[in-house]
Amino acid sequence: MRDVAILGIGMTKFGELWDHSFREIGIEAGFQALVDGKLGSHDLGGLYLGNMASGAFLEQEHIAPLILDYAGLAGHHLPAIRVEAGGASGAMALHEGYLAVASGAYDFVVVGGAEKMTDVSDTEAARIVDATADTEWELVFGATLPSLWAMVARKHMHEYGTRREDLAALPVHDHQMASKNPLAHFRNKVTLDQVVNSGMVADPLGLLDCAPLSDGAAAVLLGPLEGARKYTDTPVKIAASQVACDTMALHHRRDLTTMDSTVFAGKRAFSQARRKPSDVQVAEIDDAYSIGGLVALEDLGFVAKGEGGVAMRDGRFFGKGPTQINTSGGLKAQGRPFGAVGVAQVVELVRQLRGEAKERQVAGAQVGLAHNVGGTGATSVVTVLERMN
Amino acid sequence: MTIARFWRETPRRYNLGGSRCSVCTTVYFPPRTVCPTCTAHRQSLGKMEPFQLSGEGEVVTFSIVHEPAEGFEMQVPYALAIVKAVEGPLLTGQVVNVVPEEVKIGLKVHATFRKLREEGAAGVIHYGYKFAPKEEAGTGPRAGREAEPAPTPALSPDPSRARA
Structure with a gap:
């Protein structure tokens, strides 16, 4: 296996993009990545596209060749491959693209992630995303994705004394960061009181504990690390890309407050990258639900099990410790176009590692980590990136 | 479906x-x-x-759902729980026969046969298990039924009780 670098990045605005179609946003992000990486289309080996549910959202399947076609590349007859892993579809597409380049099968690939969620009603969209949990043994009995995460929150509060306010701290931080991110879905700031008192979705989680439904696309250009400087001044190495899975239903997990998929993907990723949590300066953590971000920090080893609440209360990951999280605004405020999320996390890390994150820049960032979850944790993908000096 | x-x-x-x-x-x-x-x-x-399974168990964690799943709109707010059955497995289901505020971790429950939801006015009606607090002897709606022979299945379809 050879080393793989990110040579270019691209991303559309996230939000309710009424004026733009799925194919438009997919192509925009992809071209930005190609142009940023200074690669001619004729050198491209293939396209990997992370997308969760275009069929349900748009009545359009088979979207990988569709995006390739409207990118003007149909005549090149490249392989175009769609990847689905619920909310982790984007990171999973990156994993596949990484393996393809690392193995030597392809030299250069574009990994895109795209989702168009606002062409259906909110109720319909909720039904579609809920299906990343177990339809037959959870949803049929009245469960929703937020209510399942709410049960993780309740259990965490019961076991470790985590407070309602501890959950609310991450959305507050996310909105604060997103206010400095021109591509973010929400750029307004929110207070702890507003999060705690937001309309109840599934007790103890309120509306402001939950990431929105967004449209958006993101893309990266991957190639071999060797020779990467021909395409970019600052190659960013993919130091690790690891996937781990677990039981489909939350109720079958070993422990209801631990996402073992995150534990295993994290351990494997730190081992592959020969790094430890304290080496990471910037991390994008999947906080589709506030409790998910809190639990992930424990499961990745950034804090001990049960201490996530205290860490949030103390602002340990909001600028007061060695690792800063969700400088993009996270899923909560940058937005959550499902299939695009995992790729967008990596785009933000590349900006940080290149020193191009402007107002959001974390000084001296060398190592970044992205964590992306599908469903209630049946899939986790952890990616570690490293700036090449 | x-x-x-x-x-x-x-x-x-x-x-x-x-x-x-x-x-x-x-x-x-x-x-x-x-x-x-x-x-x-x-x-x-x-x-x-x-x-x-006997249908006996205990609430391990729960949520009070305010934004319902499709088909559950008429039931909000409803209690949803993960229940550990005495035989070991864990299940997800609603907790009924109790005001949501009284659902607690550790609450002893038993499975009960209920209507889950219907698919619109003319659609299929789904039935299945929900959980209800275990009654102490001599109290609650099941009082006086203890002498009846237990049905072979843990839950017997009884249309008169098929309410949410």
């Missing part, structure tokens, strides 16, 4: 029919074809036997 898709699961959804690994004796719900915990993983193939 088509009729067949729901109908084929009725033995599980109506009667809590699970399975037990005859190699390591672990009980599963819903039934499984292979045993995930048994160290002799593939030796359990063909040796998973039907096992009837």
Whole structure:
């Protein structure tokens, strides 16, 4: 296996993009990545596209060749491959693209992630995303994705004394960061009181504990690390890309407050990258639900099990410790176009590692980590990136 | 959801029919074809036997749902819980016969046969298990029924009780 670098990045605005179609946003992000990486289309080996549910959202399947076609590349007859892993579809597409380049099968690939969620009603969209949990043994009995995460929150509060306010701290931080991110879905700031008192979705989680439904696309250009400087001044190495899975239903997990998929993907990723949590300066953590971000920090080893609440209360990951999280605004405020999320996390890390994150820049960032979850944790993908000096 | 898709699961959804690994004796719900915990993983193939859950259990965690799943709009706010059955498996289901504020971690419950939801005015009506607090002897709606012979399935369809 050879080393793989990110040579270019691209991303559309996230939000309710009424004026733009799925194919438009997919192509925009992809071209930005190609142009940023200074690669001619004729050198491209293939396209990997992370997308969760275009069929349900748009009545359009088979979207990988569709995006390739409207990118003007149909005549090149490249392989175009769609990847689905619920909310982790984007990171999973990156994993596949990484393996393809690392193995030597392809030299250069574009990994895109795209989702168009606002062409259906909110109720319909909720039904579609809920299906990343177990339809037959959870949803049929009245469960929703937020209510399942709410049960993780309740259990965490019961076991470790985590407070309602501890959950609310991450959305507050996310909105604060997103206010400095021109591509973010929400750029307004929110207070702890507003999060705690937001309309109840599934007790103890309120509306402001939950990431929105967004449209958006993101893309990266991957190639071999060797020779990467021909395409970019600052190659960013993919130091690790690891996937781990677990039981489909939350109720079958070993422990209801631990996402073992995150534990295993994290351990494997730190081992592959020969790094430890304290080496990471910037991390994008999947906080589709506030409790998910809190639990992930424990499961990745950034804090001990049960201490996530205290860490949030103390602002340990909001600028007061060695690792800063969700400088993009996270899923909560940058937005959550499902299939695009995992790729967008990596785009933000590349900006940080290149020193191009402007107002959001974390000084001296060398190592970044992205964590992306599908469903209630049946899939986790952890990616570690490293700036090449 | 088509009729067949729901109908084929009725033995599980109506009667809590699970399975037990005859190699390591672990009980599963819903039934499984292979045993995930048994160290002799593939030796359990063909040796998973039907096992009837009693329906008795305890709330492990819960949420009060205000933004409902489709078809549950008329029931909000409703309590949703993960229940650990006395035989071992964990299940997700609603907790009924109780005001949501009184649902607690550790609450002892038993499974009860209820209407889950209907697919619109003319659609299929889904039935299955929900959980209700376990009554102390001599109190509650089930008082006086203790002398009746227990039905073979844990849950017997009783249309008069088929309310949310």
